[in-house]
Amino acid sequence: MGVKTLLKWSKQITPSKVEQLLRAERDLRKAKIIFDSASAEYSNGFRHDHTTFGVMISKLVSANEFRPAEEMLNRMKEEKCRVTEEIFLSICRGYGRVHLPLDAIRVFHKMNDFGCKPTDKSYISVFAILVEENQLKGLKPDAGLYGKVINGFCNIRKFQEAATYLDEMILGQISPNRVTWSLHVKLNNTVVQGLCTNGNLNRAFQLYLGMRTRGISIDAGTFDSLVKCFCKRGDLHKSVRIFDEMVLDGCVPDHGIWSAVVGGFWDRRKVREAFELIVVELMNEFVEHE
Structure with missing residues (x-):
């Protein structure tokens, strides 16, 4: 089919028809002719929509135009x-x-001006470009940007990647301020719980230890995930350690955590240790309530 045939529009020209023709055309010059010939039909009521514009923009970008x-x-x-x-x-x-990360940032910053609010996907995509081009040191992203990227990875359940960016914050000596601190605490807890869910317990425990070192509050859900997962894996040493630290932090274990720890000892016929654990914790509670 030649270009001349492509330009013969019927009275029923629609954006979907134009989009179909554009996608099928590999020659950029011919694609431009299709797009422009459709634009010429504005006088007859036709209008390009985001699909036809989107395909044409994609073709231009692919050709580095x-x-x-x-x-x-x-x-x-x-x-x-x-x-x-x-x-x-x-x-x-x-x-x-084409290794022009600053232009990528410039276009990214235009989004709000066009009424297009960036989502987690946008932050992750642009951040990945900066990492690939080794531009992070020059741009000095703050805790807010890291928070958006980490939250984005959590939303799509890529907790290993989220943990990597938490590490990047530490290595880059990027600390949250009073405004971003609560989000930072929430994200750390979310990542640890997500790593537990995905079975990456060693990474979760490593991040947990880092949280304690940096004074980041650990919520009940994080303690719950760690204790139960380590009990399930049979690592009673770590589960009891975390259990003890949970109590020391003033976080009261619920029935599920008690059952997991005691059950872990029972499964391995370590009844004496289970009994001693219960006695110690009950004694602590008794002393506190006196």
């Missing part, structure tokens, strides 16, 4: 066409591919 791609973004804004997050990210990734 970034200026026309960004000009098309501006055209979408002028025509009050919805600009999706994926359209912005296609340009950001394109700049990352």
Whole structure:
């Protein structure tokens, strides 16, 4: 099918039809002709939508024609066409591919101006570009940016990656302030619990120890996950250690944690240790209530 045939629009020209033709056309020059010929139908009531704009922008980016791609973004804004997050990210990734991370950041910062609120996916994508291009030292991301990225990984249940960025914060000596501290505490607890759920107990325990060292509050859910998972694995030494630290922190073990610890000892016929543990904890509670 030649270009001349492609330009013969029926009266029922629709964005979906234009999108279909654009996706099928591998030649960028011909794709531009298809797009422009559809634009010529504005006088007949046709309008490009985010799908046709998105495909055309993607093709321009693939050919490293970034200026026309960004000009098309501006055209979408002028025509009050919805600009999706994926359209912005296609340009950001394109700049990352040709090793222009600062341009990726520049486009990323435009999102709010276009009424497109960045989600966790955006922060993760742009952060990955910066890591790949070794640009983090120069840009000095703060705890707020790290928090958004880590939260994004938690939301998509990639807890190992989230833990890696928590480590990056420590290595980069990036500390949360009073505004971001509560989120930082929540994220640390979420990551530990997620690592436990995924069976990565050694990593979870390592992060737990780091939390204690840095004075990050450990919530009941984190203690619960660690104790039960280590009991299930048969590592009674760690489970009892965490249990003791839980009590020392003033966090009262619930029935589930008691059952897990005592059950762990019972399964290994260590009844004496289980009995002694119960007696010690009951004595502590008795002394505290006197």
